[in-house]
Amino acid sequence: MNIKNMMILSPSTLTFQAPFPFYQKRQLSLLNLSEKIMVYSIEVDDQALYEVMPLSGVLATYCTIEVTILIKPVSGNMPASMLTVRYMEKPENSSGNLPTDWSGAFVSQVGLLLMNCVADDEELMRLADSDGDPDVNDVLKRLERYKPVCTNCCLKRSNCNQAKESKAWLRPLLWSACLAALSAGG
Numbered sequence: 519m520n521i522k523n524m525m526i527l528s529p530s531t532l533t534f535q536a537p538f539p540f541y542q543k544r545q546l547s548l549l550n551l552s553e554k555i556m557v558y559s560i561e562v563d564d565q566a567l568y569e570v571m572p573l574s575g576v577l578a579t580y581c582t583i584e585v586t587i588l589i590k591p592v593s594g595n596m597p598a599s600m601l602t603v604r605y606m607e608k609p610e611n612s613s614g615n616l617p618t619d620w621s622g623a624f625v626s627q628v629g630l631l632l633m634n635c636v637a638d639d640e641e642l643m644r645l646a647d648s649d650g651d652p653d654v655n656d657v658l659k660r661l662e663r664y665k666p667v668c669t670n671c672c673l674k675r676s677n678c679n680q681a682k683e684s685k686a687w688l689r690p691l692l693w694s695a696c697l698a699a700l701s702a703g704g
Contacts, residue, residue, distance in 0.1 A: 524552035536632035
């Protein structure tokens with residue numbers, strides 16, 4: 519059986535917000551559709567900016583593994599990068615160790631895109647400003663604007679004003695209650 523198209527990577531493109539003064543995390547799923555155990559190894563173009571965990575491993579038949587991709591704080595617009603995933607059938611002579619020769623491995627790539635999320639440098643400075651005693655309204659505005667909305671994808675941001683208008687009066691009360699509970703507990 520040919521295992522060339524038996525490793526599914528999802529999604530095929532990961533989008534991060536940039537410039538952004540905080541760490542960001544995305545997930546990449548690797549799915550083994552073959553009847554054979556596979557090994558994989560991941561390389562990233564820009565290792566100074568991105569961290570991938572785990573970089574390599576073994577994937578059992580019909581199993582999925584979640585790979586975490588972290589991006590460090592980005593102060594400006596950066597070029598797009600790529601993740602290169604090499605995979606192949608686990609060699610019979612390897613007893614738990616990953617192979618050293620990946621010359622016969624199949625290769626798939628995942629795009630790493632940076633999406634502009636601030637209008638200007640002043641907005642970036644306001645976003646990164648933390649004097650230790652933030653205004654509650656300022657924190658609420660930041661959380662509301664920059665949080666991902668998990669519908670079909672954890673990368674989407676909500677631009678829908680209809681949902682905001684229907685229960686807009688309730689949201690500040692809930693956030694205030696949550697912040698008060700967290701500060702009282704700490």
